[in-house]
Amino acid sequence: MTLSRNILLGGLLCLCVVTAALISFLWTPYDITVMDIPNKLQTPSALHWFGTDHFGRDIFSMIMVGARTSLAVALVAVGIGMGLGVPLGLWAAANSGSWLDELIMRGNDLIFAFPSLVIAILITAILGPGAVNAILAIGIFNIPVFARLTRAGALPLWQRDFILAARVAGKSRARISAEHILPNVANLLIVQGTIQFSLGILAEAGLSYVGLGAQPPTPSWGRMLADAQTMVSFAPHLALIPGLAIIASVLGLNLLGDGLRDHLDPKIRVMRT
Amino acid sequence: MLRYTLKRALSLGLSLVVASLVIFFVIEVVPGDPASFMLGLNAQPDTIAALRSELGLDVSKLERYLAWVCGMLQGDFGTSYTYRTPVTEMIGDRIWVSLPLALYALTLSTLIAFPAGIYAASRRGKPGDMAVMGATQLGIAVPNFWFAMMLVLIFAINLRWFSAGGFAGWDKGVAAAMKSLTLPAIALALPQSAILARVMRSALLDVLGEDFMRTARAKGLTRRQALMRHGLRNAMIPVLTIIGMQFSFLLAGAIIIEQVFFLPGLGRLIFQSISARDLIVVESVVMLLVFMVILVTFLLDLAYAAVDPRLRSRT
Numbered sequence: 001m002t003l004s005r006n007i008l009l010g011g012l013l014c015l016c017v018v019t020a021a022l023i024s025f026l027w028t029p030y031d032i033t034v035m036d037i038p039n040k041l042q043t044p045s046a047l048h049w050f051g052t053d054h055f056g057r058d059i060f061s062m063i064m065v066g067a068r069t070s071l072a073v074a075l076v077a078v079g080i081g082m083g084l085g086v087p088l089g090l091w092a093a094a095n096s097g098s099w100l101d102e103l104i105m106r107g108n109d110l111i112f113a114f115p116s117l118v119i120a121i122l123i124t125a126i127l128g129p130g131a132v133n134a135i136l137a138i139g140i141f142n143i144p145v146f147a148r149l150t151r152a153g154a155l156p157l158w159q160r161d162f163i164l165a166a167r168v169a170g171k172s173r174a175r176i177s178a179e180h181i182l183p184n185v186a187n188l189l190i191v192q193g194t195i196q197f198s199l200g201i202l203a204e205a206g207l208s209y210v211g212l213g214a215q216p217p218t219p220s221w222g223r224m225l226a227d228a229q230t231m232v233s234f235a236p237h238l239a240l241i242p243g244l245a246i247i248a249s250v251l252g253l254n255l256l257g258d259g260l261r262d263h264l265d266p267k268i269r270v271m272r273t
Numbered sequence: 274m275l276r277y278t279l280k281r282a283l284s285l286g287l288s289l290v291v292a293s294l295v296i297f298f299v300i301e302v303v304p305g306d307p308a309s310f311m312l313g314l315n316a317q318p319d320t321i322a323a324l325r326s327e328l329g330l331d332v333s334k335l336e337r338y339l340a341w342v343c344g345m346l347q348g349d350f351g352t353s354y355t356y357r358t359p360v361t362e363m364i365g366d367r368i369w370v371s372l373p374l375a376l377y378a379l380t381l382s383t384l385i386a387f388p389a390g391i392y393a394a395s396r397r398g399k400p401g402d403m404a405v406m407g408a409t410q411l412g413i414a415v416p417n418f419w420f421a422m423m424l425v426l427i428f429a430i431n432l433r434w435f436s437a438g439g440f441a442g443w444d445k446g447v448a449a450a451m452k453s454l455t456l457p458a459i460a461l462a463l464p465q466s467a468i469l470a471r472v473m474r475s476a477l478l479d480v481l482g483e484d485f486m487r488t489a490r491a492k493g494l495t496r497r498q499a500l501m502r503h504g505l506r507n508a509m510i511p512v513l514t515i516i517g518m519q520f521s522f523l524l525a526g527a528i529i530i531e532q533v534f535f536l537p538g539l540g541r542l543i544f545q546s547i548s549a550r551d552l553i554v555v556e557s558v559v560m561l562l563v564f565m566v567i568l569v570t571f572l573l574d575l576a577y578a579a580v581d582p583r584l585r586s587r588t
Contacts, residue, residue, distance in 0.1 A: 113566045115525030206529050233430045243419035250414035
């Protein structure tokens, strides 16, 4: 079976961003901690592919290092959401209809009612700005997303014969959840994971843009945009390039998520052929 | 229906109580005493104590919580620590920026998304559908504050059609005020319309497979007539849900866009209040936003139940 265009294009974009981030640990075209004032605000050229900023730093190198921040924050935030949300969802589904299920689901509804961006800003303001607190602020809102999805995916499975067989065999609800339910909702979780990952990148960029994300000297795409704002009239490339980097990563992840959903869902696959 | 309404109302009340508890106690752990923050580093302890009692900070947390909640129930959100003006007044001023902005953005987003979604669904699998879907993928991936900067660059700096930021004020006339909200509204509307168009398309495609659509076609309606007369109406439930969620998102989510355009809205108020440790303002505005989200959800639930009786038995 061939991979769809979405997976290929999305995968390619993601691969570029991840590779850039990984290579930046070993090598960048220029040292981003060194200022080069005589060469400040250069437009893209053969020497500086993406130009230089107001301190003369190479933007291509900053984009590479910034990719690390974006990916790390979003990835860990997804990890928090999955790590807590999935067990909660499995638990709620295993005890569906009980007060525990009700409590978990109502708690989720409540978190959804909070304006996420405002709370993220509040959390980073309480705990102080920085990448770690940005992760926490984004991660908390991933928990109900995964809890709901896991529960919704797991509930119908509990009615199925193979689960009944496992119960007859004497397995506990917890073991059934881990051994039989989880593998069957994994597809859903992977697809949602890529979507939350892309939302995390957008959220990190937003928080950094208002000064609550990664702090200097750690480069981040959002802060590059904030720095560019006052210079946008005479150096538009400063704003254009980090924005395009964000779009490329988010687009890549979304395409990959869409492609994976179609690829992993046998019903859609049958419909297509 | 009455039973269902009461049940939902009870759940609404309960959510509000829990939300108020969470908001109050989370915000109260903010390090930094507002009184010492306001008076600066060299303040005398007795001056700080006097200000604390003036601000009502010297009573227990529980008493302050109860006073806050009772005040809100009477429409009194307390007095700002830094501005010494009633929070209700401050919210009253700002909401006339945030609310119109949210409505403006929502209108734009709906105006773009409906035709786009309907067009894509009616051309499913054809180049037109793929073009719309590709555009929506791009729209979702664009960070709205970056899009806002690009709009400023093009329409304010280069073309000089709009001002780069600030709010003209409603006293300058509706046209001037709306003009200063236009670029922010477009920036907010773009990603929202991309999401809405996708929801519209998939809701329509779901409906297209229903028996009543086949009946409509069998009656002799063209595909387009069937879609417009029967499909659209039945696809509206998921679409309305998303519109409801987007409205509440737009009210609070404009926080960064308000920063980009220096708009004196609720988002900017929260932002400034957090930096100034003006806790009472933060608590009240967040509570107001949460209240609006919960209320919109409640009203939508009731609206669905009124339209579709099957939903009443499910709670």
